[in-house]
Amino acid sequence: xxxxxxxxxxxxxxxxxxxxxxxxxxxxxxxxxxxxxxxxxxxxxxxxxxxxxxxxxxxxxxxxxxxxxxxxxxxxxxxxxxxxxxxxxxxxxxxxxxxxxxxxxxxxxxxxxxxxxxxxxxxxxxxxxxxxxxxxxxxxxxxxxxxx
Numbered sequence: 380x381x382x383x384x385x386x387x388x389x390x391x392x393x394x395x396x397x398x399x400x401x402x403x404x405x406x407x408x409x410x411x412x413x414x415x416x417x418x419x420x421x422x423x424x425x426x427x428x429x430x431x432x433x434x435x436x437x438x439x440x441x442x443x444x445x446x447x448x449x450x451x452x453x454x455x456x457x458x459x460x461x462x463x464x465x466x467x468x469x470x471x472x473x474x475x476x477x478x479x480x481x482x483x484x485x486x487x488x489x490x491x492x493x494x495x496x497x498x499x500x501x502x503x504x505x506x507x508x509x510x511x512x513x514x515x516x517x518x519x520x521x522x523x524x525x526x527x
Contacts, residue, residue, distance in 0.1 A: 386445055387442060387444070387445035387446060388437060389441075390440065390441050390445055391436065391439070391440040391441025391444070394440040395433055395437050395440055397461075398436065398461060399424075399428070399436075401468075402464045402467055403423060404467075404468075405465070405472070405473040406473055408468070409467065409468075409470045409472075409473025409477065410474050410480075410481070411423060411501065413470070414500055414501065414517060416508050416517075418503055426504065427480065443457070444457075481502070482499065482500060483498065485498070486498065486499050486509075488507070488509060489526050490520050490525050490526070491524060495509055495511045495513075497510045497511045497513075498510045498512075506519050506520065506522065507519070507520045507522060507525065
C-alpha cells in the first residue's frame with residue numbers, strides 16, 4: 380500500500396508539474412516578455428509557485444492515475460486540464476492571467492526624492508517594474524531604494 384501511495388504522489392507531482400510549466404510559460408511569453416521585463420523563466424517558475432494549489436493537483440492527479448480504475452476518465456480529465464491551462468498561450472489570455480497574478484494597481488512608491496503613482500507590473504527578487512502614470516512608461520526600481 381505504501382508503494383502505491385508513493386507512486387500516486389510521484390505521478391501526481393509529475394502531471395501537476397507539467398500543467399504548471401505550461402501555465403507559467405504562457406504567462407512568461409504573453410505578459411513578462413510583452414512588458415519587456417528582464418526575468419528568466421526559471422526564476423519566474425521558482426518564485427511564483429502556489430504550494431497549496433500544487434499539492435491539491437498532486438493529490439487529484441495521483442488519485443486519478445493510480446487509484447482510479449477507469450483510465451479513460453483520468454486521461455479525459457487530464458486532457459481537459461491541459462487544454463484549459465494552455466489557453467494562456469493565447470496572447471490576450473496570457474496577458475490577463477499575468478496581470479491577475481502580478482499587477483498591483485494604484486500603488487504609491489517613493490524612491491529617494493521621487494514619488495511614483497501607478498501600477499506595479501512585476502515584483503522580482505531585487506527589482507520592481509513599475510508603470511508610472513505620469514511618465515507613461517515602465518520604470519525599474521531597486522527594492523533597496525524603495526521606501527513605501
